[in-house]
Amino acid sequence: MPSDYARTLPLGDASGRALVRLHLDPWLLLGLGAIVAFGLLVLYSASHRDLETLANQALRIGAAFAVMFVAAQLNPRIYLRWAPALYILGIVLLIAVLLFGTTVKGSQRWLDLPGLPSFQPSELMKLAVPLAIAWYFHARSLPPRIRHVLAALALCALPTALIVPQPDLGTGLMVAAGGVAVILMSGIRWRVVGALTSLVVLASPALWFVMTAYQKERVLTFLDPGRQPQDAGWNITQSKAAIGSGGFSGKDLFNGTQSQLDFLPESQTDFIIAVIGEELGLVGITLLLVLYLLVVARALLMATEARDTFGRLAAGGLTLVFFAYVFVNVGMVSGLLPVVGVPLPLVSYGGTSAVTLLLGFGIVMSIYGHATR
């Protein structure tokens, strides 16, 4: 199939075949490339046309793509074999973070190991959790039994419980989302989904007691943005003003007053979609959302082509983690969700999430590219 498939691509025979031989999916690459290009353009504006910022980000995205290429070359069996080990390593590192982690900006997220660059183990868990749960279901019959679902939920809950108190609600949510996505795709019955959902909804007030003061503050601010105009509520008010004032077609690139005059906080990172809204308007935002939707659609389609249960669940789960980023970020900036620190995938300034997410897509490509009918 890959050789036939290559002929359907808009790339010409030779290059298409080369990509397929490298286990890279041209459609997915195209979608990701479009998002990255769009993101760099907007970042250029958000950074007040700072070429250094742009070059930095391009370098990081390039590195993330390199990681993706490498990940795509590995046989999915390797991921299956190493999934539990990766998960256990991740848990150990998370515990280490809680014990000896470095505190940056009030959060203990980083681990400084001798001889290694400092890194966030929680980032690893965004991949390790979907892989581990896919591994868990791979060895069991589907649709899963309730107790397997509960076991999978436990696999998902343990790292989440270790990440949220760092505090890092955003990453915790993404890790949990990856696990829950895999469980949903495993074939669990819809009535079980309903039951679990209502359980979570009922239990959510209990969350209040484990949240830190600043997390509570964010929820309260979400419920009433006018509460603290100079703080978190200010961010949301300003981002809504940026998007709303942009209108249908925006104020044009580089001309957004909210973003160019610094009224919009975190305009290069978590709130960058407000820059898109202000300068490129509803048109720009919709275009980006469509690109995300196409990437998700393509990746889900690739998941259905996977060879085995692990492949299907891992690819599907990793794709949905990507979408969870989009949903939480856009929902937060537009005031639909409370403020949690989640970047807009491949657009926000920063390399960590880009590496994680593209590594995930590398695994998706590996699973798809190594599938044989």
Added chain:
Amino acid sequence: MSRTFPGWHAAKGIFDRDRARQRAQLKDVDRERRDFASRTLVVFVVVAVICCVLTARMVWLTVFKHDEYRTISEDNRIQMFGVPPPRGRIYDRAGNVLADNVPVFSIFVIPELTDDVDATLSEIAALVELSDDEIEAFHTLASESFPHSPIRVKPQISPEERAVVEVNRHRLSGVLVQPDTVRHYPYGEVMAHAVGSVRRKTAEDIRRLDRRRYSRTQFVGKRGVEAFYEHSLHGEPGSRQVEVDAHGREQRELARNPPVPGRNLTLHLDASLQVAAAEALGERRGAVVAIDPRSGGILAMASVPSYDPNLFVTGMDPAVYNELANSPKKPLFNRATNGRYAPGSTFKPVVALAALAAGVTDWERTIVDSDGTYRLPNGSREYRDWTWTKDNGGGQGVIDLHRAIYRSSNIYFFELGNRLPVDVVPRFAEQFGYGHVSSIDVAGASPGLLPDSEWKTGARGEGWYPGDNLNLVVGQGDLLATPLQLATVVAIIANRGRVVRPRMLLDSDESLAEFEENEEQSAVTGPTPDDWRRMVAAMEAVVHRGNQGYLQNGTAWAYIGQDIAYRMAGKSGTAQVVGIAQGEEYNEEELDEYSRKHAWFTAFAPVDDPRIAVCVLVENGGSGSSVAGPVAREVIDHYVLPSLAAAPSRSTALASESGRALAAPPRPGD
């Protein structure tokens, strides 16, 4: 051992069953693939729906709430800044600048750019002198300004201070040295009381003043003309519509509405006359007010000692302020407008005119002063003439009204006082400005005090006694007036009854809201033209009647009348500060300085064409004629002589009447 574990079999059974089913289903790969595909479709639909929800949210914000959010974002970036208007300048009648705006350098601090405002202020204080007042003023301004706007810390620094700050700029973040303007008074203390001064806007001013008009204003008029014409001098602030960033830093100007500069004022003041007046007073405490009787314009208004108003502009060292505020010489006190003193004998012409108008006396009636004392019928208290001493019981002899003025006879007026009905004098004196403020635009002028029976009932709870009339007619008792008021009185006499109201403002760019003349030309009612003519003649005799023997000379002739080149009319006065016991003699040497009598002299010239009316007060100076008289002469000389030089024929003719030889050695006249 494991076999004893409860439930082991059950668990093993479940496990085995699972394995069996798993094995059975393992081969059903196609079904699993189909299941996953359909499930993926559902998931994708959910994803698509979420995307639609997000898009719908964006549509809501960008389309339906667009106007609201556009307003918020415009309000964010567009700020209105006030532009302070330049304060109007003040000129004297010859165009000399009395109050100016001069360019200087000042130290400013932008609070936002400092790490710690207080630490930065301490750093500045280590380089240049910074008073507590200046620090307080800074905090006052900072509290009502944006953290990004420069706030003045130290106005008007010297070139040396500027150099010190510039050298240390690298470690003073948020500190600027910028061009600035401050109010400057070129004449310094000479004009301080006449022109007044501005001070830096205080917290109290901020509460009191129109916030919009004064938002960027640095100085507020506090005294004198600066205070009275504050509204006009201030002008109207302009505005700038500016695009700012989130830190309030200005990006660019979008629109500008220039300020309307404050009005320039030209005053009646004559700077050279003012200087002459201050110099004539010299080291003595006192006041000189000179009025042009034709217009009421105040030509000079000096109060000595004075202060340097420039010190008040930018705030002064508290030690200097305390010295000024607590000095027994009261340099901050404007004696000319607020010093209230008994007018003494300068009141006699007014009383005489009141008596003539009331028909109580005429120019021909005479009395005899045999021993320099007067007693009310049936009264035991002895009222004395100013010539009375223990050894001299001679009196001044036969006195008519003319002589009563030029000899300043108390006895004549005591006798008049006994016959004048209650309240006739106060009702008449009111017309000259006694007891109320007749000036149009003199800030904070005192009304003095004109006692009458109604006042006495209210203030003392007792009726008007005949003795009160006797005190009143010689300008003593409860009667109080300011030098400005007495200058007005003598100007009205110079005008032969035409009333003028004293005023500072001569001219301005355009008519000012503060200046309300609403004055119909009025005249003092009662005296006939002949009364005025003869009163002026009597006052002329005060200065010019000489070489007739001591008791026949004008009281001031010996001191100012002998070598005068023009005709001057005047009246001296001496006001008691402490009461002298019955039978005791006033002895200047025995009294401490501040208990001695105040010396007055009021005069106008030239007699036939009065162009200047002057009132001189010398606090605790002693005799009016000998102490205040020469001051008045010097001031009038300064004003009148230059114009006489232009027309010499007339002046020499007028001067010839003045005596050349000195008669008996003069005694201090009243």
